[in-house]
Amino acid sequence: MNYYIIYNNKRCIALQRRIFDMTNKEIAQKLGISPAALSLIINHKPGVSDATRTKVLSQLKEMGYGNLIKKVSAPAGTNLAFIIYKRHGEILDLHPFFLLLMENIENHARSFGYNIILCTVDKRRELAPQLSYLNTLNCQGAIIFATEMQDEDIALFQKLPYPFVAMDNDFSRLSCNTVAINNQMGSFQAIEHLVKMGHKRIGYLKCNIRINSFVERENGYRAAMEHFGLNLDEKDIITLHYTEESSYRDMREYLESFDRSHASLPTAFVTDDDTITVGVLRALTEQGYQVPEEISLVGFNDRPACQVTVPPLTSVDVSKHAISVETVDELLRMISNREKEIPELRSRKLRIGTKLNLRDSVKQISSFNNEC
Secondary structure, eight states: OOOOOOTTOHHHHHHHHHTTTOOHHHHHHHHTSOHHHHHHHHTTOSSSOHHHHHHHHHHHHHHTOGGGSOOOOOOTTEEEEEEEEESSSTTTTTOSHHHHHHHHHHHHHHTTTEEEEEEEEETTSOHHHHHHHHHTOOOSEEEEEOTTOOHHHHGGGTTOSSOEEEESOOOTTSSSOEEEEOHHHHHHHHHHHHHHTTOOOEEEEEESSOOHHHHHHHHHHHHHHHHTTOOOOGGGEEEEOSSHHHHHHHHHHHHHTOOTTTOOOOSEEEESOHHHHHHHHHHHHHTTOOTTTTOEEEEESOOGGGGTSSSOOEEEEEOHHHHHHHHHHHHHHHHHTTTSOOGGGTTOEEEEOEEEEOOSSOOOOSOOOTTO
């Protein structure tokens, strides 16, 4: 059974506003339990079933009352492993995303009394000694940074002597606990905004490396185009190499070969990742295209560079704090219930929502037509 936690959900926000001043008694009534049972649950005391405890803790977080749940400190010196898996290294060696996640994970784990042991498993080297080392770690559980993983890679970790949560990859066809970004939601938000700004021909700039996140973002783009009834021309989907410099060169070469007198580009592009968005912006500017006057751009991940480019880039923002906190919390739930058989905690698939940060790289070209 899949469970999805969507941050920035308007309905949840409205619900939080309506019940902001509720007392514990009123919260218990809304949850269908007694105030005494609520007290036992939020203070981690026995007296209620594990199934009820798990359900109520989840509902409290969804209602915006996660702050009522008392934190349980781990014994001093307890460790969690943070395992970085490199299939090819072309994303992790270049992207600052995982460094930002690492800081948030470490801070949240420490609030429960846990230390983080940093490990790397590199598929380009012999795997046996690397996996053997993981089995010797004195830790209670592990977070696997699975950005570059394929489905077959996760099997390498199924025999670890401690529970693990895979992060930044869904593994939807496999039985393992995961916390990932709702990438399709992000792409939909980007297309929805462009449609509201009057754009009808929207292209996609994709990375040549097809990790799961990028595949999901492209799928979200395709689904959104269909949802809004927009024509999708495969010629408007352009593949670029993954670095700012490589994407700049690829886009420059594409534009140099493009005959502006006989054809036109889309009025807007959405990208896989801001690493290529920044390179594309440079190429467009050098080739005489004005952003956003002629071409609008929307990126993904909202890297710090998006705020200092000219113009500043609109981008889909991924909450590094939210995915880090939820991953640590999920692992601690698994650790505390390791000896119990709780179906609700087995193979959970949690998704963290996104939001679109609006800046100056998108221009309104016509009034929004509800028939689009």
